[in-house]
Amino acid sequence: MNNVATISFQWLDSLKGRNTIKSAFNQPFSSEDRLLVDFAGVKFISRAAAHELLSQVDKLAKKGVESSFINLNEELDKMFDLVENSIGKEKQASFRFVKWLEFENESKYQKYLLQF
Amino acid sequence: MSNHKIYVPNTNWDLIKIGPQLLHLQKSIKAWSPDIEKINFKGLKFSPPLLAVYYASLIQESTIKINFEGLSGYLETLKFPYGLLPDDTNNWKNTLNAFSSKTYLPIIKFSNKTTKEETILREMLLSHALKIIGSITQIPSNYYSAINYLLSELTDNIVEHSRHDFGYFSFQYYRENGLMDICIADKGIGLLGSYQKYEGERDFSQISNHLLAVDSAIKGNSTKPIPEKRGYGIATSRRMLIEGLGGHFVYLTGNALLINEEMSNFGEYFQGTIALIRIPVKSFSKDFNWYKFVE
Numbered sequence: 001m002n003n004v005a006t007i008s009f010q011w012l013d014s015l016k017g018r019n020t021i022k023s024a025f026n027q028p029f030s031s032e033d034r035l036l037v038d039f040a041g042v043k044f045i046s047r048a049a050a051h052e053l054l055s056q057v058d059k060l061a062k063k064g065v066e067s068s069f070i071n072l073n074e075e076l077d078k079m080f081d082l083v084e085n086s087i088g089k090e091k092q093a094s095f096r097f098v099k100w101l102e103f104e105n106e107s108k109y110q111k112y113l114l115q116f
Numbered sequence: 117m118s119n120h121k122i123y124v125p126n127t128n129w130d131l132i133k134i135g136p137q138l139l140h141l142q143k144s145i146k147a148w149s150p151d152i153e154k155i156n157f158k159g160l161k162f163s164p165p166l167l168a169v170y171y172a173s174l175i176q177e178s179t180i181k182i183n184f185e186g187l188s189g190y191l192e193t194l195k196f197p198y199g200l201l202p203d204d205t206n207n208w209k210n211t212l213n214a215f216s217s218k219t220y221l222p223i224i225k226f227s228n229k230t231t232k233e234e235t236i237l238r239e240m241l242l243s244h245a246l247k248i249i250g251s252i253t254q255i256p257s258n259y260y261s262a263i264n265y266l267l268s269e270l271t272d273n274i275v276e277h278s279r280h281d282f283g284y285f286s287f288q289y290y291r292e293n294g295l296m297d298i299c300i301a302d303k304g305i306g307l308l309g310s311y312q313k314y315e316g317e318r319d320f321s322q323i324s325n326h327l328l329a330v331d332s333a334i335k336g337n338s339t340k341p342i343p344e345k346r347g348y349g350i351a352t353s354r355r356m357l358i359e360g361l362g363g364h365f366v367y368l369t370g371n372a373l374l375i376n377e378e379m380s381n382f383g384e385y386f387q388g389t390i391a392l393i394r395i396p397v398k399s400f401s402k403d404f405n406w407y408k409f410v411e
């Protein structure tokens with residue numbers, strides 16, 4: 001019979017950082033293990049944390065450890081779908097536009113800043 | 117007779133607007149010199165998050181001791197300049213809860229350490245701070261999640277890239293103006309430093325100044341050890357904030373200043389990074405869907 005390991009985030013209602021996930025997965029898993037990731041109580045996951053979690057699960061899958069997510073709310077489910085679907089896709093150029101401004105003198109720069 | 121050189125911040129401007137805050141910051145950095153031993157805050161009755169975090173980090177992280185005097189009641193309530201530094205007890209929760217009826221939070225100094233304990237504490241701390249912000253501003257759940265997203269991206273950048281022990285967080289709600297500010301900062305290596313210290317397979321040698329570093333981060337060039345080209349999440353955060361929430365995004369690192377989509381040479385140098393997000397919270401759209409802005 002397989003050993004079942006569980007990762008839960010019982011102290012947290014949101015998972016913001018990559019390190020939160022890294023530290024949760026920082027434990028030995030043997031190839032016989034099955035992993036349950038329990039999201040009970042978690043209402044929000046950031047994109048970075050979702051990406052890290054999927055990467056960790058993927059790494060474990062390559063070692064033969066199967067993972068299941070339980071108690072996943074709709075918001076979390078949506079974020080996982082979004083991350084899975086975005087990997088490898090070209091990003092939208094309009095997101096990444098930067099206009100470089102130059103000013104003739106300090107007074108013009110001051111005027112520019114004061115419009116905000 | 118005292119020979120101490122004293123700096124007195126000039127507060128003649130309307131500090132609710134972002135421009136005057138930036139000019140104040142620019143002037144303060146310019147006027148700063150290593151022989152200043154004291155700052156007199158007697159004229160600074162109010163400090164927006166950007167300046168609170170700037171002066172707090174200046175006093176705390178200077179290599180020489182900087183004395184200060186003339187703190188107003190407001191600054192003292194902000195726990196200026198040392199901030200709320202949570203430990204592993206729950207006292208910080210009670211401290212934050214006491215701000216539920218105010219329009220601001222104390223300056224929060226959060227650890228960037230990546231041990232399990234420090235990571236969980238940071239998550240709990242920022243989540244709790246956001247809960248209080250939600251209660252103060254009465255934002256609906258779609259706006260709450262968007263701000264949670266922005267907070268996650270910006271704090272994660274500091275934890276992952278600043279190579280510094282602490283970050284700073286500050287919040288202010290301008291009830292009459294229907295605006296809120298959140299400022300997140302660090303005194304670490306900055307974006308340029310993050311590229312320069314990168315030791316992986318990618319070539320970032322062409323990123324030779326702060327402006328190029330910001331541009332490059334927005335273009336998606338990440339020093340994170342992950343295969344996808346996603347950058348620092350600054351681009352996504354910026355678009356969600358501007359197009360989705362109708363706010364302003366201000367990002368300063370070194371001498372590079374990004375305001376929304378426009379980058380300029382700030383003319384003065386800030387060690388580390390400061391991100392200011394300004395969000396209108398007067399009226400809300402129930403159709404706002406923050407997922408639409410996540411790449």
